[in-house]
Amino acid sequence: MQKFIGVGLVAFICCSITGCDNAKSVSKANFAKAIQKYYNQVPTSDYCLTRIDVFPASMDEDQQHYETSKLKAYETLVATGLLTVKEDLVKKQTFLGPEKQVKAKVFDLTAKGKQYYKDADAAKRSSTKQSFFGGNVGLCYAEPKVEIINYTEPADAGGVKMSEVKFKVNLTHVADWAKDKKVQEAFPTIAENLKQAQEDRAPVILTSEGWVHASLLK
Numbered sequence: 001m002q003k004f005i006g007v008g009l010v011a012f013i014c015c016s017i018t019g020c021d022n023a024k025s026v027s028k029a030n031f032a033k034a035i036q037k038y039y040n041q042v043p044t045s046d047y048c049l050t051r052i053d054v055f056p057a058s059m060d061e062d063q064q065h066y067e068t069s070k071l072k073a074y075e076t077l078v079a080t081g082l083l084t085v086k087e088d089l090v091k092k093q094t095f096l097g098p099e100k101q102v103k104a105k106v107f108d109l110t111a112k113g114k115q116y117y118k119d120a121d122a123a124k125r126s127s128t129k130q131s132f133f134g135g136n137v138g139l140c141y142a143e144p145k146v147e148i149i150n151y152t153e154p155a156d157a158g159g160v161k162m163s164e165v166k167f168k169v170n171l172t173h174v175a176d177w178a179k180d181k182k183v184q185e186a187f188p189t190i191a192e193n194l195k196q197a198q199e200d201r202a203p204v205i206l207t208s209e210g211w212v213h214a215s216l217l218k
Helices: 002-018 028-041 061-066 068-079 111-116 181-186 188-195
Strands: 057-060 083-093 099-109 117-119 137-140 143-151 155-157 160-172 198-207 210-213
Touching: 028 143, 028 160, 028 198, 028 210, 057 061, 057 068, 057 083, 061 068, 061 099, 068 083, 068 099, 068 181, 099 111, 111 117, 111 137, 181 188
Parallel strands: none
Antiparallel strands: 057 099, 083 099, 117 137, 143 160, 155 160, 160 198, 198 210
């Protein structure tokens, strides 16, 4: 009898320390896991350069003239060894006319660049390359670690149980190229993110398997 009491006491103490969490319980730990999973899958501006295209990406002579900041950014990434560039002919749709071939600079990922490139929508697209400027792709220069600040009491909303979570994103394992001053000049958000953890909010929804970032359910 004393043996069972002792085992029960140990279990009670362990639960007091750990909270005896399961995937469906309301806790900072579960909410952190849910939001961390989202950040691990989807590149965001908190830790990635998201204002880029699906590669290979081309810029014809007109684009080079009018999109100078984008051209400079790509050329900076070439200098860091993340991209290659070559002159080539590409097809361009003319206004109310047939396609024509024009001169362009074509940028593509190097082996080094592929190590940092994340494409959350690759499975949704065909093998045909297309412009995806500002989409769920990015060159990621750090690993995000989510830290929960607070959250609202879960409540029913549209048939699901939901909580709004406030959190911050701490950056770890920062890539050397992201510390380069020229890179930070071309991409000012890098310096901002490295200087201070970014705070954000996100809804998490309770599912049969536990709490999930709402964006992963779409």
